[in-house]
Structures are given as structure tokens and as C-alpha cells.
Amino acid sequence: MTKNAQLATELATDEFSLIAGVQAPEGQGRVAVDAATREPIGRVPQHTVADLEAAIERATAAQPAWEALGHGERSRLLHAAADAIEANSEPLARLLSREQGKPLNGPNARFEVGACATWLRSAADTVLEAETVVDDASGHATLHYRAIGLVGAIGPWNWPLMITIWQIAPSLRMGNSVIVKPSGNTALSVLTMLSILNEVLPADVLIGICGERGVSSTLAAHPAVGKVMFTGSTPTGRKIVESSASNLARLTLELGGNDAGIVLPSADPAAIAEGLFWGAFINTGQTCAALKRLYVHDSLYDAVVDALADVTARMPMGNGLDEQNVLGPLQNKDQFDIVARLVEDARAGGARIVTGGAPASELGELFYPVTLVADVKDGAAIVDEEQFGPTLPIIRYSDLDEAVRNANRLDVGLGASVWGDRDEALAVAGRLQAGTVWINGHGGLHPQIPFGGVKSSGYGLEFGVEGLKHVSVPQVISG
Template identity: 75%
Template structure:
């Protein structure tokens, strides 16, 4: 970790987007720069009444949007992706300030670019009717049509990308969408929606920033046919309860505590860079990041050493500095969780290999990359999702024990296995996770379905399955 202090000047267009979406002077709620803790702007604060009105408008706009058909909707979404590209730098800069992630590395510019790419994938992925019976007597086809109004409730860690994951397929399938952004990162999401609405018809896509009560109303609203939520397992349970009254369909991408298993015979130096980014992308604030690493005793110290060396080369600091690739924790609550888990690990005999204490010289919410060796299952830093720049490294001697450890928690978003590909695939089929990566961790593709098991939620996103998830099936028989 190193401190860099030269920060580029704000982009004028960033302020143009901010002016579009922020509350009038004297109104709304202050939003702070994650790195400097200075006020960026003021987010509008909407009420349940505002939410109800937005849903009413979305419901009224939905039939005409669906009647445009796939071809016209796809063409408009492609234009919307072009609009993201045209505003890419100002979106990235606002995102960097509000969320904290640096412009460079797999961070803010990467996220904005991914928004455009994923929107294009949603627009162009074919979804043809399926002939399910054709036996000479019966001909049956499976079609998919719009649900109606989709409620999209997003997180603060990848606020733009995950919003696109929710709204892109929903719009493509003929739904209208009401978005409730995280209270921590509303401005960047509202800016993204403003850019998209340069192209889309009125009331097809609406953002309603507000508190948890607004999100709860969206999940339980009688005119919302589908709810998509990315966030904590605890909040996911509340959304399930809230949706019982309207039987809304759900896609829930919830908390994770992804395990990685390094097999004996793996090359520590060859895998260290990918291990590092699997764990520390977005400074560890990623649902499907590597959060507990099981390493065979024969190469344990070599893996620890290789990760330490990679960590030492990664500059952390203000995200607007072009040299940095790691930023602060986004909010005080998450900073406190990380601090507590590291201190508990230290008290339980964990070996702090690097990091291990806040970095106030960088700013209020900076916590350096922290590797904690010589910890075991049952310690909080292993059993709880850190969601920050911390990785516990657990020693094992029998692969069977590592598999048992990986599966022991009530989460299952992702997992990874590192080593010989054939041996890794054998282990992968035994892990309880929605996705298992081989010799990598956390990479997603717009055509590869993604979702969790156990306490990590249910439902699939991306590709053809993602389109189906925001639609209702219709069987034409005859």
C-alpha cells in the first residue's frame, strides 16, 4: 500500500449530471465523498406517496412499452448503451467519489464500461419460442411475455453495474421498472437513470431514492409483479415476507462468504495475482469476492508470502488519483465491521501478515489490505462475511476437510478451486455454490447465468435465463 496525494481536477460534466439529479438547495440529504468525507451533493428523499405515484405511472406506461416489441425495445436499449458511453467519464468520476472505488483498475471506469456492455447483451440476446411438444397430435409452444412493473432494489458496492443487471433484462422483456437505489450511493444511480432516460420513453424507467420504508413498499406494492434485490440476507428475508401479499416473483442475490480451495501442487506465484483480485476487487466490497481461503499445508506459507508480495504493490488512496487501484470502505458501518473482525482474529491468535490497522493518514474510512494467517473455522473473521479488504487464510491437510469447511456455512453464492484443472473440476462439483470458478474467482459473463444457493438467495440473472426470470411463461397449445 502506498499513499498518493495528487488528485485530478473534477470534470465539468460530472457537475452537469449531478445538477440534473440532486435535490434543490436546502433540501434532501447530504452525500459525502467516500475518500475525503466532503459533501458531494444532496440526494432527493422521496416518500412512500412518491413511490406509489411512480408505480402508478410505470403501470400506465407498461402496455405501450411492451407493444413496441422486442426489435424496437432492443434498438432503444442499444441507443441507451451509446448514451452511457457518451457520459462514461462523468459517470465514473461521480461513482468514484460517492462509492470510493478508484477510477482505474477493476473499478469505476470498469464498472461504467460494464454497464454499457451488459445493456447491449440484454438487448441482443435472442429468446425464441420453444416447441415443447410436437408429436403429431399436440403442438405446444412456450413463449415469454412481460411481468408488468418490476421493482429493482440495488446495493451500494456496485451500484451502477447491478442496477443495469436488474433493469436491462426487465426493459428488454417489455416491463417498466421502478428503481430504489441504496441510501449510500443514490446520486450515481440517479445520474445513470438520467442518462438512460435521454433515450427511453417517459415513465418506463423511474428512480425513487428514499429510506428503507420506500424499499419495503416497493417490495410489497400490489402493482409490482417482480422484485429484484441485491443486498444482505437479512434484508432479503424481509423482502420475501413483504412480497407475500402480492405474490411478486423474486430474484434475490444475497450475502455470501465465498470459499476458495488451493490444492496441493498449485503454483503459489502463478496464482497469486488472480487470488488477490478475487478477494480484493472493489477493496473487497463485492458479494462474490473470495472471503476465506483454504490452502494445503504443503504450500501454505508460499501462498501467504506470494499474496503478501502482491498486496505490497497495490496503491491505495483517493479514487480520483489515476495511480490508485484500491480505495476506502464506502461507509462507517462497514469500516467498523472490518475493524472488529480483524481485532477479534488477532485476539484469537491470528497472524497479521500485512495490514491489520486503519490507515488514517489516507483518510477516515481507509483500511489497508489485511491478510490474516493461522486462523480456523469458528473464528468470526472466517465465519462472517467481511465485505472489505480482509482475507483469512486457513491451513488444511486433507482435501475432504477443505470441502467440508467450504460447505459448512449457510451461504453459497460462489466458490473457487485452484490447481490442476481436472482435479479442481472434481472438487468443484462437490461445492455448494451457485458458481464455482477454476483458477479464478468472481468473474462474470453476460451470457453465463449467475445466482446463489442456501442463504445467498435464489433466481438467476444474465443470459437467456436472466431474460426468462423477468418474464412470465405462456404456453400456446394447439
């Protein structure tokens, strides 16, 4: 028996019992495949627009009773939902590892499933009180936040479970019902998680639907949908905006990023190398707010490149079910081709390939090793385009003002980071055009710290009190 076959056998009955209730009948649906081995793992149902209409009708009918339960009871049920996730965490993580490709260990599949429970509990416990805005001789007015009604949640394939929870946990907490449209690339994992949540939630307040191309646009345009939350590419985000124009649905859009990091002369290359590595290559680089352009001062350039190469050499890549691996394959062929094209373009342009640089075909069809690209300049495709994979262009600078200008040059602004003396880094951070700027780190998120982008990286905020407000409608009571 091959090693891959042994790993698949280890899934045993738990994982397959989880997907039994959500996958399509034999001979129907679309086949979901293991990202590492390309072997079938299940059948994703293919819903139609008619199925979506029926789901909207059910979710709309269920919403008033859900809202009427009140914040306390909804919060209790969200904690119960988190308990259910934790009770099924290992088979769910293994299913996620196979379908998405991310390894079980490191900041990957087990980490993602654990984050689902954490964000559910955080949404349950976050307090959003009515705000007194006027209380004087002129009168009294309070600002309240009410349920919107029905939320459409359209998710991505890179962090399919965690980002779905980011969308549904605050929405449910505020009394909305939710219809989830997962990416077709990782739909089986998401539908399985929803089935676990629905073991404790009232019927029809949370419904998953996936299928034909028109489902997402119909969901965004539907007059019954009062809010659309979308995480994905900027071009698709623009289509969501267009689709939602007819019903004026509220929007939260977390779109593409091409995050810049700036290493100051005061930084210690050895001390920051591992933070830089995971800032860039968490989830094998398939993260919207990953570090994707690194500007390094000339005085530290060679030392930073060497330190990153040393860290890269210690990070094993392979099948995600192998406990030793912390890097996996690209999730799909389209993304693999983008990474390969950008690396070849950089090589042809004279860039220096420090590590990687060619497909790791000995590991499988979609494996591409961590590729550090040095001696590359702004304007190169690998700098200006979002790679969304295991490659990082490293750009040399000597003038800080020029580095800041180049970091702000592109029409995206999800995240950014500054590395070095904290006071110096804080002074630079305020000059960067990004929704979040991290100091001596990149990409770390907290369920109580608001998160969102600027420019073409989207708008709206998630997490914490602000996240609850963005899945609510404000109401002023005055008098």
C-alpha cells in the same frame, strides 16, 4: 491547495452538470459525501411513500406501450442507452469514484461504467425464442415468455451502477417498466445514470426513487409490482420475501456470500497469487461474490501466504481520483467498523496478521489496508462472518475432504473457487455448494453465463437467456 482539493477541482463542470438535474434543491434532501475525503458532493432527494405511489402509477401506465414496441425496437433503444452511457462515461466514473470510493483505474469505476454498456448491449442482443415442447400426433404446444408488467429493482451500494443495469436491462428488454430503488449510500450515482438512460427511453418506463425507510418495503409489497429484484444482505433479503408475500411477486434475490476458495497441492503459488488477490480484493473487498475464505494445503501454505503478501505490497491504496491507485476506502462507517472488529477479534484469538491490521488513518477516515490473516481456524468470526472488506483469512488444511466440508459448512453459497491442476479442480468443484464455482479464478462474470446463489445466498438467475426468462412470465399455447 491540498491534493484532495486539486482532485476535486479536476471534476470541473461535466460531473456537476450531470447531477444538476437529479439532486435535491439547495437546503433539501440528504447530503452525499465523498467516500475518501468525506466532503459534500451533492444532495440526494428524499422521496416519500406518496412519491412512490405516483411513480408506480406512471410506470404502470407507460408499460403497455413499451411492451407493444416489440423486441426489435426495445433492443434498438437499449443500444442507444448504451451509447448514452459511453458518451458520459468519464464524468459518470468520476462521480461513482467519489460517492462509492472505488478508484478510477483497475477493476473499479471506469471498469464498472464500461460493464454497464456491455450488459445493456448483451440484453439487447440475447434471443429468447418460443420453445416447441410438443409437436407430434398428440398435438402441438409452444412455450412463450411475456412481460411481467412492473419490476421493482432494489440495489446495493458496492457496485451500484453495474448491478442496477443487471436488474433493469433484461427487465426492459422483455417489455417491463422498472422502478429503481438505489441504496441511499450511492443514490446520486444511480439517479444520474438513470437520467442518462432516460434521455433515450420513452417517458416513465424507468423511474428512480429513493428516500425514507418505508419506500423499499412498500415497493416490494405493492400489488402493482409483479417482480422484485434485490441485491444486498441476507437479512434484508428475508424482509423482502416477507414484504412480497401479500402480492406473490416473483423474486430474484442475490444475497450475502462468504465465498470459499480451495488451493490444491498441484497449484503454483506464484502463478495464482494475483488471481487470488483480485478474487478477494476487487472493489477493496466490497463484493458479494469475492473470495472471503481461503483454504490452502499445508504443502503450499507458507508459499501462498508469502506470494499474496508480495502482490499486496504492489497495490497502491488512496483517493480514487488519483490515477495511480487501485484500492480505495470502505464506502461507509458501518462497513469500516465491521472490518476493524473482525481483524481485532482474529488478532485476539492468536491469528497472525501478515499485512495491514490497523486503519490507514493517514489516508483518510474510512481507509483500511489489505489485511491478510494467517494461522486462523474455522469458527473464528473472521472466517464465519462475511467481512465485505479488504481482509482475507487463510486457513491451513491437510485433508481435502475436510477442506470441502468446511467450505460447505456455512449457510451461504454464492460462489466458490478451486485452484490447481484443472482436472483435479473440476473433480472438487462438483462437490462445492455454490451457485458458481470458478477454476483458477474467482468472481469473473460474463453477460451470457447465468449467475445466482444457493442456500441463504438467494435464488433466481441473472444474465443471458436464463436472465430474460426470470423477468418474464411463461405462457403455453397449446392446440
